Amino acid sequence: MVRQGSRLADIGTDHAYLTASLILDGTVKSAIAADLRKGPLENAEATVISYGIADKVELRLSDGLTAILPEEADDIVIAGMGGILISEILGAAPWVKNEKYKLILQPQSHDEVLREWLWNNGFEITQEDACFDDGKAYICMSAAYTGVSSSHSEAEILLGGFADKTDEASSAFVERKLHRVRVRLDALKKSDAENDEIQVLQNIIDEVNR
Ligand SMILES: C[S@@+](CC[C@H](N)C(=O)[O-])C[C@H]1O[C@@H](n2cnc3c(N)ncnc32)[C@H](O)[C@@H]1O
Structure with missing residues (x-):
């Protein structure tokens, strides 16, 4: 670069x-x-x-x-x-x-x-x-x-330009970051806590799956 x-x-x-x-x-x-x-x-x-x-x-x-x-x-x-x-x-x-x-x-x-x-x-x-x-x-x-x-969505901030890339290293990076989001989201949901973070994390997953 x-x-x-x-x-x-x-x-x-x-x-x-x-x-x-x-x-x-x-x-x-x-x-x-x-x-x-x-x-x-x-x-x-x-x-x-x-x-x-x-x-x-x-x-x-x-x-x-x-x-x-x-x-x-x-x-x-x-x-x-x-x-x-x-x-x-x-x-x-x-x-x-x-x-x-x-x-x-x-x-x-x-x-x-x-x-x-x-x-x-x-x-x-x-x-x-x-x-x-x-x-x-x-x-x-x-x-x-x-x-x-x-201004950018939470998913764009998290994944940057990698969301649209298909090479192996970019895909591995995206998968690692999304894995962390899913683990955190599961833990928060299980804790029953009222938490704004749940909505933010859910928005990321929804946006990526769209
Ligand atoms: C892990 S090394 C990275 C070395 C090299 N840039 C690379 O990517 O391979 C991080 C280096 O940043 C230096 N560093 C940490 N904070 C710094 C700062 N505020 N200003 C300048 N150098 C800093 C550390 O002393 C260390 O040498």
């Missing part, structure tokens, strides 16, 4: 494997590989030295995007964190609300929180893809600012 020739900011880079891969295959010319902690940045340093790309990668201590200047990057990757933390990092950097940036976001959990945050804050989700790693389906999305907020 990273654009050819862009300047990359890889936030939460850890070993900088993604940064290294994008430099080595020629996708990006330069990168800032940033992390909150020194330990991961030392891992990143070892990676860029071992691949001989230290002149193209700047390592930077940064809490989210706080140490990145708006003019330093075109494409911003935030991968391998929860969707809540990714939303918080974006919310703390209002300068990303500009159509020139491409956000590439890879939430490990709470992707529905991230989708809702993006849609509420004037971003369009431009692509969503899933793939398998070690038998588990992972997702990635790209987004760009349009300035137009949009």
Whole structure:
């Protein structure tokens, strides 16, 4: 999803494997590989030295995007964190609300929180893809600012662009999320509690089955 020739900011880079891969295959010319902690940045340093790309990668201590200047990057990757933390990092950097940036976001959990945050804050989700790693389906999305907020149904927030996809990884991701909804709905129904959540979850199931 990273654009050819862009300047990359890889936030939460850890070993900088993604940064290294994008430099080595020629996708990006330069990168800032940033992390909150020194330990991961030392891992990143070892990676860029071992691949001989230290002149193209700047390592930077940064809490989210706080140490990145708006003019330093075109494409911003935030991968391998929860969707809540990714939303918080974006919310703390209002300068990303500009159509020139491409956000590439890879939430490990709470992707529905991230989708809702993006849609509420004037971003369009431009692509969503899933793939398998070690038998588990992972997702990635790209987004760009349009300035137009949009509202979506609970099912759209939960499943994003995956509801209409038929590839194996997308189907596995959808099935995993719907399974959680069904388990939670059954438990709530058995508890006899008066609960608004029951209606929300039932709406999701009804919408998906329609
Ligand atoms: C699981 S690793 C993901 C590494 C890599 N991005 C990937 O997807 O393979 C998460 C990394 O995010 C870093 N991190 C967590 N919170 C952060 C924040 N607020 N700002 C920058 N980095 C953060 C952690 O230190 C860790 O190195």
